[in-house]
Amino acid sequence: MTKKTNEAASGRFDYDALNIGAQSKKALEATAAGILALGRRSTEQAFELGDLLEQASELVEPGTFEKWVSQRCDISSKTARNYRSVARNLAPYRTRAVELAVSPTVLFHLASAPEEKIEAALAHAEEHEGIRVSEVKALLADGADPSSKEVTSTELADIGGLSGLRALIDLKTKSGVAAFVESASALAKTVDDTLESKPQGKRLQKAALVPVLEPLARAAKRSLGNVLLLDAPGDVDVRKLSESELPANSRWYKVFSTLDKLGKREAWPEAKELEIWLSQSVLPLLDWATSRTKQPEWPLEVAVASNSPDKVMRSGLEALGGVVRVDAPSLDLSEDEDETLEDYVPPAMFTRRGGASETTGSNVLSFGSTESLPGLRKPKALTRKPAEASAD
Structure with a gap:
């Protein structure tokens, strides 16, 4: 949210009508700015949001807090309660949960679970490189190891007919989407952290970034390929995709090809252009691909329009001293x-x-x-x- 939008949202909430003093208003506005600045909902940000909501709840009365968080921060009361429960009840498990990249939805279920169930869920996540919502629900429902429920997917493979095939595809798609979101979010966070930690006036060092970004990009590309191309196992060469599989002028093709490029060090731009590419192309595309908005805005339309051949030629001529008509x-x-x-x-x-x-017999005029x-x-x-x- 921009500063202008933030100020507009602040103006819509009437602090005076709810008898909120100037000092509390100032603290609540600072908290609202921190909440709205979080952006993506990673595991770490889920805990951070819960902490901020806990701080805000201490500044106003219970009934007033629900109105404030709904009108000022555009967060429902139920969602706010979930994040506050995560911050209060899962604080001792925060480090483990962040390392395992446990999704906020799973944290919501674990926030009200007894200690032994939380330990069992985290142990499952460590063993199976993650835990799904359905698995944590099964664990909390009857105490059984969530991996024991996987027999359902095994039985599903024996169900005939189109309904059985669709169920298998749905299962593959759900797990594939979850894997892509997890890997793409991890890649986006790494790129974001890299850009923020870069010293002012210094260039990014490709030699240091390649071993960090390259494997993350390859993992994200494989996950996306498994979702978009159900009949293409393993890694997919983006250059061999047909128009029927993924049109070359489509936006998801742009995401796929960008991940393909990021996963090949020889395809990276020069060091002087690396920061611009990561910040203005890679990061916006990852945000668009993992957005939970129903129809997220395509981030590269303005950039593409501004780099039209006519404008590129004109800018080049202007750089040489202007265009003389x-x-x-x-x-x-x-x-x-x-x-x-x-x-x-x-x-x-x-x-x-x-x-x-001189002109006689000559062809010169x-x-x-x-x-x-x-x-x-x-x-x-x-x-x-x-x-x-x-x-x-």
Whole structure:
């Protein structure tokens, strides 16, 4: 949210009507700014949001807090309670949860669970490289190890007909989407942290970034390929995709090809262009691809329009000192029919010197004489204006 939008949201909430003093208002506004600045909801940000909401709840009455968080921060009361529960009840497990990248939705379920269930869920996440919402629900429902419920997916593979096939595809899609969001979010956070930690005035060092970003990009690309291309196992060469699989002018193709490029160090731009590429292309695309908004705005339309061939050529010419426009003389004989060549004297540099003997038998036209060329009209641009009569 921009500063202007933030101020507008602040103006819509009437602090005076709820008897909130100036000091509390100032603290609440600072908290609201911190909440709205969080952006993506990673595991760490889920805890940070819960902490901020806990701080805000201590500044106002319970009923007033629900109104404030809903109107000022655009967060429902239920969602606010969930994040506050995560901050209060899962604080001892914060480090482990962040390292395992446990999703906020899973944290919501674990926030009200007993200690042994939380430990069991985190142990499952460590063993299976993550835990899904369905698994944590199964764990909390009857105490069984969530991995024991995976027999359902095994049985699903034996169900015939189109319904069984669709169920398998749905299962693959859900797990694939979750894997892509997790890997793409981790990549986005790494890029974001890299840009923020870069010393002012220094270039990014490709040698240091390659071993960090390259494997994350490859993992995100594989996950996206598994979702978009169900019949393409393993890694996919973006250059071999057909139009029926993924149109080359589509936005998801742009995301896929960007991840493909980021996963190949030889395809990276030069060091002087690396920061611009990461900040203005890679990061916006990752945000767009992992956005939970129903129809997120495409982030690269303005950049593409500004780099049109015409503008690129014009900017290049301007960099060389500007564009000088030269209008060619008109060759339309219908214009200026009254003008003649009688008073026209060509520049000296275009006039041949010498007598008629030089032109005899020659295929070179003398610029000094036009009498032998009936019907020839001089261009308007080369017409000399008649000299004005002197008053003397």
